[in-house]
Amino acid sequence: MAKRGNFTSGLGGVEGGVLEALQRKGISRREFLKFCAIIGAALAVPVDQVGRIAEALASVRRPPVIWLEFQDCAGCTESFLRASRPAVAEIVLDLLSVDYHETIMAAAGKQAEEAKEATVKTGGHLVIVEGSIPTREGGIYCCIGGRTAVEILEEATRGAAAVIAVGSCAAFGGLASAEPNPTGAVGVRDLVHKVPVINLPGCPVNAVNITATVVHYLTYKSLPELDAWGRPLFAYGKRIHDNCERRAHFDAGQFVENWGDEGHRKGWCLYLMGCKGPETYSNCPTVRWNEGTNWPVGAGHGCVGCTQPGFWDSMTPFYRRLPTVPGFSVESTADDVGLGLAAVAAAGVAAHAAGSIIRRKTEKTEESKE
Amino acid sequence: MAKIVIDPLTRIEGHLRIEAEISGGKITGAWSSGTMFRGIENILKGRDPRDAWVFTQRICGVCTTVHAICSVRAVEDALGIQVPPNARMIRNILEAIQYVQDHVIHFYHLHALDWVDIVSALDADPAKTSQLAQSISDWPKSSADYFKGIKERVAAFVKTGQLGPFANAYWGHPAYKLPPEANLMAVAHYLEALEWQREVIKAHAILGGKNPHLQTYLVGGMSCPVDPNSQAGLNADGIAFLKDLFKKAKEFVEQVYLPDVLAVAPFYLDWAGIGEGLGNFLSYGDFPLTDTRSSDDPGNLFLPRGVILSRDLSTVHPVDQKAVTEYVTHSWYSYEDDREAKHPWQGGTWPNYTGPKPPYEYLDTDKKYSWLKAPRYNDQAVEVGPLARMLVAYAAGHERVKYWVDTVLAKLGAGPEALFSTLGRTAARCIETVVIAEQLIPWTEELAANIGKGDLRIHEQKHWDPSTWPAEAEGWGWTEAPRGALGHWIRIKNGRIENYQCIVPTTWNGSPRDANGQPGAYEASLVGTELADPEKPLEILRTIHSFDPCIACAVHLVEPRGNKTKIFRVC
Numbered sequence: 001m002a003k004r005g006n007f008t009s010g011l012g013g014v015e016g017g018v019l020e021a022l023q024r025k026g027i028s029r030r031e032f033l034k035f036c037a038i039i040g041a042a043l044a045v046p047v048d049q050v051g052r053i054a055e056a057l058a059s060v061r062r063p064p065v066i067w068l069e070f071q072d073c074a075g076c077t078e079s080f081l082r083a084s085r086p087a088v089a090e091i092v093l094d095l096l097s098v099d100y101h102e103t104i105m106a107a108a109g110k111q112a113e114e115a116k117e118a119t120v121k122t123g124g125h126l127v128i129v130e131g132s133i134p135t136r137e138g139g140i141y142c143c144i145g146g147r148t149a150v151e152i153l154e155e156a157t158r159g160a161a162a163v164i165a166v167g168s169c170a171a172f173g174g175l176a177s178a179e180p181n182p183t184g185a186v187g188v189r190d191l192v193h194k195v196p197v198i199n200l201p202g203c204p205v206n207a208v209n210i211t212a213t214v215v216h217y218l219t220y221k222s223l224p225e226l227d228a229w230g231r232p233l234f235a236y237g238k239r240i241h242d243n244c245e246r247r248a249h250f251d252a253g254q255f256v257e258n259w260g261d262e263g264h265r266k267g268w269c270l271y272l273m274g275c276k277g278p279e280t281y282s283n284c285p286t287v288r289w290n291e292g293t294n295w296p297v298g299a300g301h302g303c304v305g306c307t308q309p310g311f312w313d314s315m316t317p318f319y320r321r322l323p324t325v326p327g328f329s330v331e332s333t334a335d336d337v338g339l340g341l342a343a344v345a346a347a348g349v350a351a352h353a354a355g356s357i358i359r360r361k362t363e364k365t366e367e368s369k370e
Numbered sequence: 371m372a373k374i375v376i377d378p379l380t381r382i383e384g385h386l387r388i389e390a391e392i393s394g395g396k397i398t399g400a401w402s403s404g405t406m407f408r409g410i411e412n413i414l415k416g417r418d419p420r421d422a423w424v425f426t427q428r429i430c431g432v433c434t435t436v437h438a439i440c441s442v443r444a445v446e447d448a449l450g451i452q453v454p455p456n457a458r459m460i461r462n463i464l465e466a467i468q469y470v471q472d473h474v475i476h477f478y479h480l481h482a483l484d485w486v487d488i489v490s491a492l493d494a495d496p497a498k499t500s501q502l503a504q505s506i507s508d509w510p511k512s513s514a515d516y517f518k519g520i521k522e523r524v525a526a527f528v529k530t531g532q533l534g535p536f537a538n539a540y541w542g543h544p545a546y547k548l549p550p551e552a553n554l555m556a557v558a559h560y561l562e563a564l565e566w567q568r569e570v571i572k573a574h575a576i577l578g579g580k581n582p583h584l585q586t587y588l589v590g591g592m593s594c595p596v597d598p599n600s601q602a603g604l605n606a607d608g609i610a611f612l613k614d615l616f617k618k619a620k621e622f623v624e625q626v627y628l629p630d631v632l633a634v635a636p637f638y639l640d641w642a643g644i645g646e647g648l649g650n651f652l653s654y655g656d657f658p659l660t661d662t663r664s665s666d667d668p669g670n671l672f673l674p675r676g677v678i679l680s681r682d683l684s685t686v687h688p689v690d691q692k693a694v695t696e697y698v699t700h701s702w703y704s705y706e707d708d709r710e711a712k713h714p715w716q717g718g719t720w721p722n723y724t725g726p727k728p729p730y731e732y733l734d735t736d737k738k739y740s741w742l743k744a745p746r747y748n749d750q751a752v753e754v755g756p757l758a759r760m761l762v763a764y765a766a767g768h769e770r771v772k773y774w775v776d777t778v779l780a781k782l783g784a785g786p787e788a789l790f791s792t793l794g795r796t797a798a799r800c801i802e803t804v805v806i807a808e809q810l811i812p813w814t815e816e817l818a819a820n821i822g823k824g825d826l827r828i829h830e831q832k833h834w835d836p837s838t839w840p841a842e843a844e845g846w847g848w849t850e851a852p853r854g855a856l857g858h859w860i861r862i863k864n865g866r867i868e869n870y871q872c873i874v875p876t877t878w879n880g881s882p883r884d885a886n887g888q889p890g891a892y893e894a895s896l897v898g899t900e901l902a903d904p905e906k907p908l909e910i911l912r913t914i915h916s917f918d919p920c921i922a923c924a925v926h927l928v929e930p931r932g933n934k935t936k937i938f939r940v941c
Contacts, residue, residue: 062532071408073922074383075431075582081475082568082581097532102380103432106483106539108911109376115538134407140723142406144385145377146730175410175428182409182721204431204582259588259829265595267602289580293572299579299586300602301593304424312425317418 062094063218064125066116066156067101070142070149071176071185072131075204076167077103082290083207095214096126102144113145116156123159126214127195129188132169132176136184153191162223163188163197166210168306171199171230178312189230196223199230203306208287209235229309231281240277240303243285246270264300274319275302282307373732374904377405379914381480383432384921386880388914389735390896392904400889400896402880403733403740404921407702407721414870418836419445419862420589422870426858427583429872430923434582435468435574436851437858437872437923444858445589447665448845454827455661457591459817460577462657462672463612464584465849466806466813467573470619472852473756473803474627476918478556478563481796484912485634486556487546488536492525494554502551507629511562520558540906547637556634559626570619573612577604591829596821603826609818616810623807631800632781638793642784645792645913647895648751649681651758652878654689654857656850657809665846666691672809673850676762677747681790683765691846691857694873697744700737700882709885711746714859714871715844742924744881744890745873753891754854754878755917757789757798770808774801792895795916836865851875853918876924879917892917 069077098104100116107115119125134141139148157163165188168174176185189197200209213232216224224232241247249255250269257263257272271278280303288295297303305315377387385406391399414425423441427434439461446453453461496518503512527533540546548556571581577594578584586594597603655668655675662668668675676686695711698704704722705712724738733739746752763771764786778801779786788794832838839862847858854875861868881890889897892914899909 062530062534064532069385071406073428073431075428075434078431078434078582081564082571097534099532099534099537101535102378102385103383104479105380105535105537106488107537108378108380108539109907111538111540111906112378112380132408137723138727140725140728141408141721142385143728143730144405146375146726146728148728151729175413175425176408178413178425180412182412183407185408203428258831259591259593259834260595260827260831265597265600265603265826267595267600290572290575291568293575294579295575296579296585299575299577299594301579301585301588304585312413316421318421318424319418 062097063161064119064122065096065098065100065128066119066125066160067098067128067130068149068152068156069102070129070131070133070153070170071183072167072169073175074103074130076130076170077101079204079207080166080210081207083211095211095218099125110145120156120159124161125159126217127157127160127163128210129153129163129165129170130167132173132185132187133191134176134183134185135191136182141183141185150191153188157192157195160195162217163192163195164210164213165189165197165199165201165230166205168201168203168309168311171201172309174203175312177310197230198223198226198232200235201229201231201307201309202282203304203311206235206284206287206289209283227281231307235283235287236281236307238281238283240280240282240285240297243283244277244297245285246297259300267300270297270300270302272321273302274317274321276305276308276311276315276318276322277303278322279315280305280308372904374907375732376907376910379911379919381483381911381915382919382921383430384876384919384924386914386919386921387733388892388896388910389733390907390910392901395900395904397896397899397901397910400893401733401735401739402742402882402890402892404742404876404880404924405740406921407741408922409721411870411872414867417867418865419448419860419867420834420836422860422867423587423589424585426870426872427587429874430920431582432472433468433851433853433920433923435464435578435584436849436856437874438584438587439465440847440849440851440856440858440872441860442587442589442847443662443665443849444845444847444860445862446845447847448843448860448862449589449833449839450664451590451830451833452661452663453591453830454825455820456596456817456825456828458658458661459813459820460586460592460594460828463810463813463817464574464577464586465656466810467570467616467619469806469852470623470803470810471567471571473799474563474623475567476852477627477631477796477800478560480918481915482556482560483539484908484915485546485638486548486553486560487541487543488524488553488557489528489541490546490548490550491521491554491557492528492550494521494550496521496554499551499554502633503555506633507625509625509629511558517554517558520561521554524554524557540908543906543908544902545908548634552633552637556630559630562626563622566618566622570615570622573615576608576611588829590831590833591827594828596817596826596828598821604821606818609814612814613811616807616814619810620807623803628800628804631797632778635782635793635797639782639784641793641912642782642788642791644899644909645795645895645916646790647891648753649679649790650747650750650752651678651761652689652747652752652754652855653677653759653762654848654850654855655762656848665848668848673759674763674766674768676766677752678758678761678765679750681787683761683786686762686765691848693748694857695746695749696873696877697746697884698738699744699885700735701740701743702738703743711749711884714846714857714873715861715869738882740880740882742877742880742882742890742921744884744888745878746884746888749886751881751884751888751890751894752878753917754875755795755799756802756852756854757795758854759850760798760802761789770805771801774804792913792916799918839865842868851923853920853923854878856923872923874920874923876917876920880919880921880924892919 142149427438500514574581578586595603655671657672660669
């Protein structure tokens with residue numbers, strides 16, 4: 001019989017680590033090492049480091065996690081549930097102790113809030129944030145348990161080891177912060193300064209990147225190296241355009257010109273259809289989505305740039321071809337090719353060279369493609 | 371009279387708060403409040419209507435895809451676009467697998483813990499659990515050893531003392547009625563469903579690049595090319611992949627989900643008389659089987675469109691979208707006259723928070739108390755969702771729906787009146803999943819056959835360029851999201867969005883009171899429910915979860931018609 005009285009959150013006496021938990025489930029050491037190798041590949045660590053990952057996972061207790069949802073759509077939660085590779089959804093459940101998560105937790109109301117408080121009191125936890133935080137009018141645009149998101153975030157991150165902002169809303173303000181930002185929505189880094197914050201943008205975040213970040217943290221007892229936007233280099237260090245499976249068609253000047261045309265059916269480059277791959281940093285083309293099944297460009301639609309700050313404003317209209325950026329070699333190649341083979345009007349290109357963040361605000365006319 | 375509060379009401383999408391008044395152990399009044407607001411429709415103003423679906427899809431990541439479909443249909447309706455057959459069929463397939471996956475997740479991961487006591491599973495006899503499982507289904511994972519393994523796993527998990535998402539719940543509550551063996555079986559299926567959902571939704575990645583938030587819709591069609599002779603389009607390999615996933619989807623639904631519902635329901639038959647609610651139901655219908663000409667003339671729909679009033683299954687009333695209006699009397703918005711209801715094309719609101727300053731203990735429910743508005747149909751509160759769809763289809767004589775509803779009711783020894791309840795909603799969702807899962811493979815084969823005829827069209831090119839559009843246009847898009855009737859209303863002016871408004875399932879079901887004091891479906895359904903322990907209001911969770919709330923969907927903002935659109939074109 002279970003000890004019913006013991007059903008509160010917090011750290012208990014965990015004997016073994018993740019490996020033991022997995023072995024209890026019938027997952028062999030071999031499969032476990034394979035998983036470590038996959039994670040190692042996602043983290044771009046040398047092969048001889050895989051043993052270190054395994055060692056770390058086999059000895060570590062499940063760190064408590066508080067997953068906060070604010071101005072979110074739960075898309076990152078859903079993505080998290082799709083965590084890839086055999087049994088990874090379960091590995092993640094055993095890797096972490098998710099003590100608070102509105103969408104999945106059994107407890108509700110005050111019992112849910114008590115579980116969170118107990119974890120915060122202990123400290124040393126991870127906070128995962130999904131959704132932006134509204135700051136206008138005293139934060140009344142998002143209240144949970146009668147308290148504002150601003151207050152909840154401040155309290156939950158106190159004593160935390162790190163904060164992971166999943167998805168573009170938590171990382172950069174995302175959708176709610178798009179013009180005219182009615183609620184004063186901001187990302188975590190605008191509010192949390194005393195605890196390290198890792199941004200895992202994307203709309204939603206790719207589950208592989210959550211898993212890899214957590215494993216990195218557990219393995220190296222440090223946070224992964226980040227770029228200027230707070231994004232781990234292992235996942236956001238390269239441009240989509242540079243790893244795109246359609247890049248050869250770009251270089252060859254073979255472009256989709258109409259949806260469903262011959263080039264579209266043959267998998268040619270989507271640049272003229274508005275693909276934002278040339279301005280977007282993400283590992284989408286290499287890790288892909290849903291256990292590597294596919295990714296947006298693979299399914300015939302251009303990248304919308306969802307890992308970039310402010311993409312709802314800077315990358316829209318989504319079907320407008322990106323402007324050239326002077327001095328940027330790839331784009332100038334695009335123009336050379338475009339001028340020669342796709343007859344892109346030079347005037348139209350020049351009109352869009354002003355930089356992307358204010359593009360939506362500045363444009364009054366449709367870009368002339370012809 | 372005591373008032374209890376559940377906030378956050380967990381295991382839903384979004385932020386929902388329920389306040390309930392208790393007298394003599396019974397709920398005498400209930401108030402439903404959405405406590406988060408983003409303003410997506412305001413953000414949409416002035417943008418390219420062809421981009422709208424990308425924005426609106428982010429209204430909800432649990433109901434991913436449905437706001438995208440609804441949005442492109444709204445623009446297509448405004449511009450008079452008829453999408454090619456392949457696009458219509460691909461949309462149906464995407465939405466169908468969304469239903470199946472989403473309903474299963476809802477049952478096992480959001481709703482089941484209202485009925486299943488995980489702790490009790492630790493007392494189960496694995497051999498008896500195996501007997502139980504094998505008596506209700508041919509599902510192969512049913513041996514005594516299998517359940518022994520699950521039990522040991524749960525026990526080991528509990529032993530760690532880190533109960534994570536299962537900590538601090540209402541385990542041991544007297545309203546849990548299942549024997550330990552049924553609880554253990556349900557726990558096993560909770561874990562299996564977690565794996566299964568991840569697998570079957572790969573269909574979205576095949577056709578849409580990724581899930582959640584597919585990237586495959588276009589105003590005028592779809593962006594996934596079809597071509598049997600290309601590596602880059604949907605070819606025979608892609609079709610085979612889809613069919614394999616759909617086979618797994620259907621098997622799980624028929625051999626696990628349905629048998630589980632039928633096995634659990636008899637222990638909770640009293641819930642066939644609890645949680646009824648409004649008795650009025652609305653469905654816009656969905657899954658067009660013929661090419662749709664306009665939103666008002668959608669052709670032949672697999673799930674029919676209709677309204678049922680006052681539980682009268684003898685009449686299915688036609689739907690007129692012009693009869694849809696919204697009140698803001700008890701919502702944190704302002705109209706010129708707060709007692710007036712407005713149609714989405716005419717309606718308008720500005721956020722106007724008048725609630726208590728946080729932190730607060732109670733909302734002032736006599737005044738405004740929610741970010742949800744109060745949609746009404748012909749000025750009546752209606753319920754939407756799987757129950758509404760199944761009732762409309764049943765009453766309209768839909769063959770498969772009728773077969774499955776009658777089969778399930780017969781197995782439970784209940785009449786159709788049992789459907790008007792908390793249990794009825796949960797059963798209807800399962801029935802719908804079975805009915806839709808049956809269509810996955812035939813619809814995929816139909817798509818393959820059409821492609822095989824040489825039809826490779828996926829997009830209506832004629833209206834892609836905004837210069838072909840009229841200076842002004844208005845349209846409405848419709849869909850039946852897993853959670854119910856979803857409508858988007860758009861006004862386009864000079865190639866840009868002039869006004870955009872969504873009325874979504876949870877706005878219907880979770881609405882606050884209107885100017886006439888009519889409660890929304892959640893509020894009405896809770897009244898009269900007895901609570902065994904007001905400190906642990908499990909009964910409230912059961913009924914609210916039976917609706918499958920999605921609050922992120924439900925909260926939105928529109929602007930007044932005629933109000934000059936702000937154009938953000940400063941350099």
